[in-house]
Amino acid sequence: MRLVTLNLLMCNSEECSGRNQALTLNPGEITPGTTQFNHDLTIRMLGKLDWLAFVNAALRLGHELPDNITEADHQNSELIQRIFDILFNVEIQTGELLCPNCNRTYPIEKGIPNMLPQDH
Amino acid sequence: MNLLKIARNIMNTKKKEATALKGLMKKMQKGKDHIMKNENFSQYFQDEPSADMFLLHYSDGQERDFSIIKSHLSSYGEIKNLVVIPGINYGFLTYSSIDSAISAYNSVNMPLNLLQFPSKPHQISLIYTPINVRELKIVQGCWCSLNVPVPGLNLEQEFITPEEEDFLANHIDELSWSPLTNRRVQQFGHDFLQENQPDIAIPEFFNFILDRLENELGIRFDQITATEYIPGDFIAPHLDAHSSFEDTIVCLSLNSPSSMNFRHPEGSEFNQFLPPRSILALTDEARYLWKHSVWNRKYDIFEGISIHRRRRISLTFRKVRNVRCECNFPSVCDRNEEKLIIEETKDLNPTSLEKDFVFDTYDKIASHFSHTRYKPWPKVDEFLKDQEPFSLILDIGCGNGKYLYDDPLCRIGTDRSFKMLEICAERGFSVFNADCLNVPIRSNSVDVAIEIAVIHHLSTSSKRIQAMKEILRVLVPNGQALIYVWAREQTERAFTDQDCFVPWHLNKVYENEEEDTKGEQSNDPDKVVYKRFYHVFKQGELESLAKEAKIDGWKFEIMKHYYDRSNWCVRLKKVKDEE
Ligand SMILES: [Zn+2]
Ligand SMILES: [Zn+2]
Numbered sequence: 178m179r180l181v182t183l184n185l186l187m188c189n190s191e192e193c194s195g196r197n198q199a200l201t202l203n204p205g206e207i208t209p210g211t212t213q214f215n216h217d218l219t220i221r222m223l224g225k226l227d228w229l230a231f232v233n234a235a236l237r238l239g240h241e242l243p244d245n246i247t248e249a250d251h252q253n254s255e256l257i258q259r260i261f262d263i264l265f266n267v268e269i270q271t272g273e274l275l276c277p278n279c280n281r282t283y284p285i286e287k288g289i290p291n292m293l294p295q296d297h
Numbered sequence: 298m299n300l301l302k303i304a305r306n307i308m309n310t311k312k313k314e315a316t317a318l319k320g321l322m323k324k325m326q327k328g329k330d331h332i333m334k335n336e337n338f339s340q341y342f343q344d345e346p347s348a349d350m351f352l353l354h355y356s357d358g359q360e361r362d363f364s365i366i367k368s369h370l371s372s373y374g375e376i377k378n379l380v381v382i383p384g385i386n387y388g389f390l391t392y393s394s395i396d397s398a399i400s401a402y403n404s405v406n407m408p409l410n411l412l413q414f415p416s417k418p419h420q421i422s423l424i425y426t427p428i429n430v431r432e433l434k435i436v437q438g439c440w441c442s443l444n445v446p447v448p449g450l451n452l453e454q455e456f457i458t459p460e461e462e463d464f465l466a467n468h469i470d471e472l473s474w475s476p477l478t479n480r481r482v483q484q485f486g487h488d489f490l491q492e493n494q495p496d497i498a499i500p501e502f503f504n505f506i507l508d509r510l511e512n513e514l515g516i517r518f519d520q521i522t523a524t525e526y527i528p529g530d531f532i533a534p535h536l537d538a539h540s541s542f543e544d545t546i547v548c549l550s551l552n553s554p555s556s557m558n559f560r561h562p563e564g565s566e567f568n569q570f571l572p573p574r575s576i577l578a579l580t581d582e583a584r585y586l587w588k589h590s591v592w593n594r595k596y597d598i599f600e601g602i603s604i605h606r607r608r609r610i611s612l613t614f615r616k617v618r619n620v621r622c623e624c625n626f627p628s629v630c631d632r633n634e635e636k637l638i639i640e641e642t643k644d645l646n647p648t649s650l651e652k653d654f655v656f657d658t659y660d661k662i663a664s665h666f667s668h669t670r671y672k673p674w675p676k677v678d679e680f681l682k683d684q685e686p687f688s689l690i691l692d693i694g695c696g697n698g699k700y701l702y703d704d705p706l707c708r709i710g711t712d713r714s715f716k717m718l719e720i721c722a723e724r725g726f727s728v729f730n731a732d733c734l735n736v737p738i739r740s741n742s743v744d745v746a747i748e749i750a751v752i753h754h755l756s757t758s759s760k761r762i763q764a765m766k767e768i769l770r771v772l773v774p775n776g777q778a779l780i781y782v783w784a785r786e787q788t789e790r791a792f793t794d795q796d797c798f799v800p801w802h803l804n805k806v807y808e809n810e811e812e813d814t815k816g817e818q819s820n821d822p823d824k825v826v827y828k829r830f831y832h833v834f835k836q837g838e839l840e841s842l843a844k845e846a847k848i849d850g851w852k853f854e855i856m857k858h859y860y861d862r863s864n865w866c867v868r869l870k871k872v873k874d875e876e
Contacts (some may be wrong), residue, residue: 179727182709185689186729189737197739210725218706221687227739265706288722289715292731294646 195278199230694751
């Protein structure tokens, strides 16, 4: 799983009242990707991301990013390249996603987070 | 002076002949090369005369070319075999006597013996051969006859007059055709596809033919299917459902010859020739046991002569069955198929039916998809390519990821089957494991969603609506969705009920199932059969479902609905619900 996907995910437990809230990543094994940098794609993604959730997820992987991104930052090619790499060139193979609201955890195995209801 | 002119003329003619001969030799060599590339023999050609000859006609092999060739070659003697087929520049010719063959050979191969082809007058060539026409690759599987040894099969020629043929075809063409994947159809009378729907009245122009059939066979048919076959159209091998119709089924051919293939479960097969205006009655073994099909060829070989197919209208007459089938072929009979009774409930948890016949089935068959070819359906692909660049696309029920392939960065997949997702992950697609009734994706976050061949696996209407609501929820405002579900209206299969099990023979899957794969073939097809649960959709049902799904002031606008590859399809847009 890549971070762009993580950024879209939310807790889907029936009991949880914190739906639509970002999940916390506890990464296990990480592998690097080899996707070629695409500036336009990255800029377009900035408008679609939950930025704060992305910053937090990046931090869990050891990458520090600014708290907010301005138009001017779009010209900062070093930053945009870094965002691209975190979004698309980090493959989370194992680990866990945690809902900060209800504490439910979702395991990640073979690169696939399991978001199915747990009793089934 | 005069002599000089004559001499010059002779010389010019000789010159012309020599040039023509040179050109012809070149064309002939190309033709021979083509034969040797296409066919597979140890010896193709010979110098000593034979009644069998390869025929190089250097044309498209259309019906008009065939007629010109035939009328010319008939002048040398009685023709036994003549094969001139579309798209192949060589054919085959056999004369009843070797003398005719020799005189044809000597005359046709003379320089400047031109035939008046519509494209451009040109010469043809004949080459003696030791090969028998039946051994040719281009006629394999094309040989058909009027009387094939299938018990219960009966052909009657000239059942209607050419005037009646025109009358029927014209009336049918005035009505509207419904497109299927490989042909177009019209249904009349009892509509077995739409339960509880009023019958579509059989138009009066059919009355004379229904009367004639009743006189002859003692059966008043109450269901008619008209099918249009353009040359190249086909219908895959199938049995008409035993439980849906009575024993005798009749097929009337209009406007063009064709052939129908009959295949016994143990493998023997025959091609029944269908002349225009003939009826073919299928009873007993032919109706219950032998699968029938129309191959996607543009020609047939009948009595040694190639016959071009034209546009054909096939009329199938059936009588709806009201009692249980009691045929003598229990191994292929559907009389014991369980009738599924599904209780409508608000409970959205998976039932054992869904667990056993959907989730487990896909997990089991996943391994068969790990090496298969990636081949998206053209119309789904078109929809995806139509989206703004860098749109975030969510594929709900992504299976082995065939729609993620083109743009793995912006496309994200989810599926219920972990095994399917493993294939995606290995291919570098970003996916997560979830249920389509409870998608763990933030609301208003994806630009586009597709859900292809998924919702028909949900057993209750509350689940089907919930799946639609989830799509609506995750889309951004004005975001678009494309949904495909299996249609009840298919002529390959007759569904007695909307809720049913469909056996998944893995060899069959490679032919025409929604996975569209052409990968590994099981040697023993009977060994791998999985049952899947389906709720097949009636026409209009998917649109109603889309209208019913509303959430927090949002609803779907139906942008387009259509039929594609045995599926009902809708293209939707998330819009404000003003009501
Ligand atoms: Zn939660
Ligand atoms: Zn039966």
